[in-house]
Amino acid sequence: MKHITLGSTNGLEVSAQGLGCMGMSQSYGQADWDESISTIHRAIELGVTFIDTADVYGSGHNEVLVGRAIHDRREKVQLATKFGIDRSSGDGARQLRGDAAYVRAACDASLQRLGVDVIDRYYLHRPPQNAQIEETVEAMSELVQAGKVRHIGLSEVNSELLRRAHTVHPITAVQSEYSLWTRDPETEVLDAMRELGVALVPYSPLGRGFLTGTVKPDSLGDKDFRGHNPRFTGAAGQANQAIADAVAQVAERKGITPAQVALAWVHGQGARLGISLAPIPGTKRAKWLEQNVAAVQITLDSDDLAVLDPLGDNVVGARY
Numbered sequence: 001m002k003h004i005t006l007g008s009t010n011g012l013e014v015s016a017q018g019l020g021c022m023g024m025s026q027s028y029g030q031a032d033w034d035e036s037i038s039t040i041h042r043a044i045e046l047g048v049t050f051i052d053t054a055d056v057y058g059s060g061h062n063e064v065l066v067g068r069a070i071h072d073r074r075e076k077v078q079l080a081t082k083f084g085i086d087r088s089s090g091d092g093a094r095q096l097r098g099d100a101a102y103v104r105a106a107c108d109a110s111l112q113r114l115g116v117d118v119i120d121r122y123y124l125h126r127p128p129q130n131a132q133i134e135e136t137v138e139a140m141s142e143l144v145q146a147g148k149v150r151h152i153g154l155s156e157v158n159s160e161l162l163r164r165a166h167t168v169h170p171i172t173a174v175q176s177e178y179s180l181w182t183r184d185p186e187t188e189v190l191d192a193m194r195e196l197g198v199a200l201v202p203y204s205p206l207g208r209g210f211l212t213g214t215v216k217p218d219s220l221g222d223k224d225f226r227g228h229n230p231r232f233t234g235a236a237g238q239a240n241q242a243i244a245d246a247v248a249q250v251a252e253r254k255g256i257t258p259a260q261v262a263l264a265w266v267h268g269q270g271a272r273l274g275i276s277l278a279p280i281p282g283t284k285r286a287k288w289l290e291q292n293v294a295a296v297q298i299t300l301d302s303d304d305l306a307v308l309d310p311l312g313d314n315v316v317g318a319r320y
Contacts, residue, residue: 001047007172025058098128
């Protein structure tokens with residue numbers, strides 16, 4: 001496994017590809033505790049050290065699961081979690097919070113669920129509705145000073161918010177959805193990331209599974225949110241099938257899988273964008289994990305890119 005340093009100011013060295021754990025607890029069907037822990041253990045065996053979770057995933061379930069999985073191998077992991085989406089009054093009344101008292105309480109709760117003394121990277125999950133970004137990042141900075149957090153990150157922010165946050169405390173990474181069919185960070189925050197030396201951590205680099213060619217929208221279960229996602233359903237889903245088909249054609253020509261093509265494309269974007277990046281594809285099954293890890297060693301040629309690069313312009317439907 002290759003390694004990369006995320007952030008030019010006192011950055012964090014991580015495996016070049018991480019593991020997103022959300023789907024082990026929510027959004028993608030029934031959870032399986034034992035299989036998920038086995039998958040995390042297999043990831044660490046393969047050199048994947050960058051493990052990503054959040055307090056909101058499964059209403060705390062995911063942090064407990066991840067903490068249980070790494071409790072006897074903490075020194076092998078760079079652990080990331082997130083806070084800021086408050087669903088305590090129900091999902092329909094959720095708030096995006098960043099007030100200082102909430103930041104401190106959320107961190108202490110995450111440390112307890114994870115069973116660790118320090119979080120390697122602590123992200124603000126979404127821009128707050130009830131506080132200025134400066135208040136939130138100041139509180140996060142205090143967590144660093146207290147030894148509870150090592151690095152600070154933000155998720156789904158634009159250039160203005162990133163610059164404002166960075167004046168309070170160095171931001172080492174921005175986590176945003178980024179893939180062949182989702183390239184919003186390139187227009188929304190890339191200029192500030194380059195200027196400040198901030199890395200990108202792409203989540204859903206496989207297009208929530210759509211780019212793998214294995215997802216059939218009409219067969220998704222009730223607990224799988226993709227069955228209601230604008231890009232997966234109806235006329236949009238049918239139109240977007242051409243994107244998945246194009247990825248599959250490249251994969252067939254190279255003798256690899258569509259998932260590996262999609263991930264290799266993301267891995268190759270760091271040099272083009274002028275930033276460091278480490279994607280965190282999510283899975284709860286070891287066989288998909290092993291396939292994803294192999295993508296780190298794949299390089300796409302100019303013929304491949306001629307097919308893949310234009311696909312982002314052909315997407316139909318919103319992300320959510």
